[in-house]
Amino acid sequence: MxxxxxxxxxxxxxxxxxxxxxxxxxxxxxxxxxxxxxxxxxxxxxxxxxxxxxxxxxxxxxxxxxxxxxxxxxxxxxxxxxxxxxxxxxxxxxxxxxxxxxxxxxxxxxxxxxxxxxxxxxxxxxxxxxxxxxxxxxxxxxxxxxxxxxxxxxxxxxxxxxxxxxxxxxxxxxxxxxxxxxxxxxxxxxxxxxxxxxxxxxxxxxxxxxxxxxxxxxxxxxxxxxxxxxxxxxxxxxxxxxxxxxxxxxxxxxxxxxxxxxxxxxSHSRPPAGKPVLPAVPPAEDDPVPHAVLEVRDLTVAFPGGLTPVRQVSLTVREQEIVGLVGESGSGKSMTAAAIGRIVPHPGLAGSARTRLCGVDLDTLRDAERRSLLGSSLAMVFQDPTSALNPALRVGGQLAEVAVLHDGATRTEARDRAVERLARVHIKRPAQVVRQYPHELSGGMRQRAVIAMGLMGTPRLIIADEPTTALDVTVQREVIKVLREVVDDTRAGALFISHDIAVVSELCDRIAVMYAGRIVEELPADALHRARHPYTRALVGSLPDMGTDRSRPLATIPGRQPAPGDAPEGCAFAGRCALATGRCATERPELRTAADGFAVACWEAP
Incomplete structure (x- = not known):
């Protein structure tokens, strides 16, 4: 009405x-x-x-x-x-x-x-x-x-x-x-x-x-x-x-x-009432991080109706480093990636104190300059390669389009580059694959083709949004191996998003744990067993291994995380945490960095 x-x-x-x-x-x-x-x-x-x-x-x-x-x-x-x-x-x-x-x-x-x-x-x-x-x-x-x-x-x-x-x-x-x-x-x-x-x-x-x-x-x-x-x-x-x-x-x-x-x-879902309102975020006053391909400070995404799926997220990705962003479904991981790539769906708004890509502040660029930088320096690998690739076009034509639009390559040069990029991600017979349609490829091949599409330019940052979710274990390992090789060969940084903490711990150098739109802990991947935040420890504890007692039920985290429209005054995990106190329910903890490289947002963390 x-x-x-x-x-x-x-x-x-x-x-x-x-x-x-x-x-x-x-x-x-x-x-x-x-x-x-x-x-x-x-x-x-x-x-x-x-x-x-x-x-x-x-x-x-x-x-x-x-x-x-x-x-x-x-x-x-x-x-x-x-x-x-x-x-x-x-x-x-x-x-x-x-x-x-x-x-x-x-x-x-x-x-x-x-x-x-x-x-x-x-x-x-x-x-x-x-x-x-x-x-x-x-x-x-x-x-x-x-x-x-x-x-x-x-x-x-x-x-x-x-x-x-x-x-x-x-x-x-x-x-x-x-x-x-x-x-x-x-x-x-x-x-x-x-x-x-x-x-x-x-x-x-x-x-x-x-x-x-x-x-x-x-x-x-x-x-x-x-x-x-x-x-x-x-x-x-x-x-x-x-x-x-x-x-x-x-x-x-x-x-x-x-x-x-x-x-x-x-044909359209009912739009939420009102307009999105971003909280006032003052510009960052600290010095930029040297050698960082991505630096985000206090990133916030808001939608009409008071929905804020991302709340003051800060991330840094350095050269040749893979940072894992992990959390339950609905924690805001994919929306964080969309905000970094400037593809937040309408009518959402994204704002931050600082967003730097390859040392350039994106907020200071004109639209054409920002599109050029993102198109040449940022590669995004989406979760579903079937929807990322146009089923009506051949694979080679879709890869070549990137080089033609952003690098000014000719059709022949772009096709040759597409064959070379497909070979780099270990696709057999790449000259034949460029002439095929997406439906003729397996799920793992489609995912590697999407990675190759991101490599058609010279990306300095690769954002992989749950690229292994729909793949079996064998193909998952192949895709992980390809991502690791790509980062090592190109010296690019990577942000790897997943809800599978086991995959993240195997691939990444550092891990950022996200809950209810915020980063609640950041730690080295090899120190995951020494996690300090109760939520991170619960995620690790719910992961079965060869020593898990199969006669007992699998460990789970009781309750559910707050919806994007519910912003509790205190810690968002307090309702599910066994260590929560009265302070946790009324006062939100800030992300504090310790001398050993750990950063945790918890009043009761050791």
């Missing part, structure tokens, strides 16, 4: 539909006497004080007849929409119920009907079933059905590979029940939204049928019939077509705008 009121087009559509519905309810009782009163003395008159928009061939008031015809016009349009929707959904769902060969026949029939002009299909149906309101309604309904059938079939096919459908088939659930219980409820929303738009199309189609003499017949009348009757006198008294023509145009426009509004509203 909020989006409806903010959008002028949506508001106009809603207002037009509301007016038409109101006229359909009150029109016949109020204006039907004037609409049916025959006055031979006022036949085919133009606009006058007594008849604002003129009269017809029997002296009846055209404005009153138009207002009275609203009920019949909208009722027939609604009936045609219901017929078209019902028949279309049934026709589109049949392939999921019938054997494969019969389903293919129905799909081919729907394709033929979609290619056939809708109005001609409606006219043909009306001729077969008989002229009049019934024939017109059936014709328009039949004309609408193929589009709904195609949409239903497409939506049904998109769910064909869902696990819950596979489970239902394995349990021998009847196909009819699978359709009604598992498929139709999950595709109902787009069908309903298209039905709202189809209402406008049905109204225009029915008016066209009646105007051609194939729809509503006398003595009944709808807007199209009124246009048909007035058309013979339009050159003498042009005002006779104003009322029905305006009614058809406004009603059709109203339903189309309203249906489009519903579709747009359904």
């Amino acid at each position: 909020r989006r409806l009121l903010r959008n002028p087009a949506s508001l106009l559509g809603a207002a037009l539909v509301a007016v038409m519905v109101l006229l359909a309810l009150v029109g016949p009782p109020l204006w039907e006497p004037a609409a049916t009163r025959i006055d031979p003395a006022r036949i085919n008159q133009g606009a006058s004080a007594a008849h604002l928009l003129g009269t017809d061939a029997l002296g009846r008031d055209l404005l009153a007849r138009t207002l009275t015809a609203t009920r019949l016009t909208l009722g027939l349009a609604l009936l045609a929409t219901l017929i078209g929707t019902g028949c279309g959904v049934l026709l589109g769902a049949l392939p999921a119920l019938l054997p494969h060969r019969a389903g293919r026949v129905i799909v081919a029939g729907v394709d033929i009907l979609v290619a056939f002009p809708a109005l001609l299909l409606a006219m043909f149906t009306a001729v077969v079933t008989g002229l009049g309101a019934r024939g017109a309604v059936l014709g328009i309904g039949v004309a609408l059905a193929p589009a709904f059938a195609r949409l239903t079939h497409t939506l049904t096919a998109s769910l064909a590979g869902a696990d819950y459908l596979a489970a239902a088939r394995m349990l021998r659930v009847p196909r009819r029940r699978i359709l009604t219980r598992h498929i139709l409820p999950n595709i109902a929303e787009p069908l309903i939204l298209n039905a709202a738009q189809a209402m406008g199309s049905a109204l225009l189609g029915l008016s066209a049928m009646s105007f051609l003499g194939m729809g509503v017949q006398a003595p009944s009348y709808d807007w199209g019939r009124l246009l048909n009757e007035a058309f013979g006198h339009v050159y003498v008294t042009p005002s006779v077509v104003v009322a029905p023509a305006t009614a058809v145009a406004l009603a059709g426009l109203g339903f189309l705008l309203l249906g489009d509004t519903f579709a747009q509203a359904a």
